[in-house]
Amino acid sequence: MLVIGEKINASNRLVAEAIIARNEGYIAGLAKAQADAGADFIDVNVGTAKQTRQEQMAAMEWAVEAVQTATDKPLAIDSDIPEVIETGMRKYGKEELVINSVNAEPEKLEAIGHLAGGRQVRLVALAMSAEGIPPTAEERLATCETIMTYLTRLGVSEEQVYFDPLVLPVSVDSGQALTTLKTLERIKVRYPQAKTVMGLSNVSYGLPNRKLINRAFLLMAAYVGLDAAILDPLDAKAMSLIKAADILVAKDPQCRRYIRAYRNGTLMA
Amino acid sequence: MTEDIIALIKENVIQGRVTADDEGMDEGWVGKPGVTELVEQALAENVSVADIINKGLTDGMSVVGEKFESKEYFIPDMLASAEAVGSAMEILEPHLSKSGIEAKGKIIVATVKGDLHDIGKNIVSILLRGSGYIVKDLGNDVEPQAIVDAVKKENPQFVGLSALLTSTMVNMGETIQALKDNGLRDKVKVIIGGAPVSEEFAQSIGADGYGADGFQAVAIVESLASGSGGNS
Numbered sequence: 235m236l237v238i239g240e241k242i243n244a245s246n247r248l249v250a251e252a253i254i255a256r257n258e259g260y261i262a263g264l265a266k267a268q269a270d271a272g273a274d275f276i277d278v279n280v281g282t283a284k285q286t287r288q289e290q291m292a293a294m295e296w297a298v299e300a301v302q303t304a305t306d307k308p309l310a311i312d313s314d315i316p317e318v319i320e321t322g323m324r325k326y327g328k329e330e331l332v333i334n335s336v337n338a339e340p341e342k343l344e345a346i347g348h349l350a351g352g353r354q355v356r357l358v359a360l361a362m363s364a365e366g367i368p369p370t371a372e373e374r375l376a377t378c379e380t381i382m383t384y385l386t387r388l389g390v391s392e393e394q395v396y397f398d399p400l401v402l403p404v405s406v407d408s409g410q411a412l413t414t415l416k417t418l419e420r421i422k423v424r425y426p427q428a429k430t431v432m433g434l435s436n437v438s439y440g441l442p443n444r445k446l447i448n449r450a451f452l453l454m455a456a457y458v459g460l461d462a463a464i465l466d467p468l469d470a471k472a473m474s475l476i477k478a479a480d481i482l483v484a485k486d487p488q489c490r491r492y493i494r495a496y497r498n499g500t501l502m503a
Numbered sequence: 504m505t506e507d508i509i510a511l512i513k514e515n516v517i518q519g520r521v522t523a524d525d526e527g528m529d530e531g532w533v534g535k536p537g538v539t540e541l542v543e544q545a546l547a548e549n550v551s552v553a554d555i556i557n558k559g560l561t562d563g564m565s566v567v568g569e570k571f572e573s574k575e576y577f578i579p580d581m582l583a584s585a586e587a588v589g590s591a592m593e594i595l596e597p598h599l600s601k602s603g604i605e606a607k608g609k610i611i612v613a614t615v616k617g618d619l620h621d622i623g624k625n626i627v628s629i630l631l632r633g634s635g636y637i638v639k640d641l642g643n644d645v646e647p648q649a650i651v652d653a654v655k656k657e658n659p660q661f662v663g664l665s666a667l668l669t670s671t672m673v674n675m676g677e678t679i680q681a682l683k684d685n686g687l688r689d690k691v692k693v694i695i696g697g698a699p700v701s702e703e704f705a706q707s708i709g710a711d712g713y714g715a716d717g718f719q720a721v722a723i724v725e726s727l728a729s730g731s732g733g734n735s
Contacts, residue, residue: 245698281669315670362619365619366619440577
């Protein structure tokens, strides 16, 4: 399972302050810590409430550079605004990256689809539309079909797409995790070449000992075929569980990566 | 006897139990009557509706609020309690006018244009209903004009706006402007909430209040309601 490190996100107050203050050391430090902990991609989200679109574009340019001073790990350029993503991609220059994200809204599909089409980039696609997050797995799958049809026309291949089945808090409705897992399963059947990705932590919002719930959910998602997780790579237990789960779902032939992690002393039992 | 059943209603609100089948916060409640059964029983015994609401439901809910504030209660606890109060109010509704009791006020809630996130708004709605307000929920991705139309039609005292995205929170300001343009701004108090929103932002767009979480939203509505000098 690929790991996208989530820590550089302006929804965190300290990160937002560091971005506004252009504190390169802080952002580079977060990038390095996540890379060292085994993240495959470093997510970069600079969107804060007080910034205009232009300011967010400038902040993204700055942050992309700040992260690259610390690590060679590829980036996940994360924004609601296609222009901010485009700015980040241009600054970054390399093709090995994740665009995070698009959904079924036509304007977004058009803008982001053109950024992804004909390139090697990976693209996160949220199973939601302008009408909201569909309540059932069937409707979320239908939303994924809308997205895939549109993207295919713009030259995006199935293998590039990482569908996010969307995770809502079980504290508000205890059926939500199952809906997400069912959606995952259906996406895998409908688009065997496409990948899946999830931000796990939303599932535990509003409950105590959130990490416990996140980890349980991670394992269930691994079983139904989750390909990538957006999480905090500094959670050594979660990272170790991913390595163990990869063995159990036959994604780590001969258990080589698991054993290597053990030898390196990074596994936490 | 009357005291007993009111105390039981209050305790079951705190436990968050709608019916006898429900688990409570604590163990050992399953099988004992929940809030709906107790309220039916209280009505059959001619217990005062005002007492059921004020000393049973509202007092119970304020204990829940304190427990949530002190982090003893979590979101599912709070929602269970609010649901218990909401279902009790449904039973009591036909008896309200007979007892000379009016709802505390009416509030229109919406997630603003371009924003699909409704969990926070739904929690606030449940809590406001649980506190005795009539809530008209317009859903998510709601255009300013639709909110203007709803204010004209429903004549509420409050409008509650929610947004989760930095890209959509500006539409709260647009909505307030639309209320101004239609001469409605002075008729309603506007409160806002959502992850990227702050007190500072609320002031900058001319909102009347900001709630950081569901209970704060209710508290702001309560203080604005009393501050505005009555329940007209």
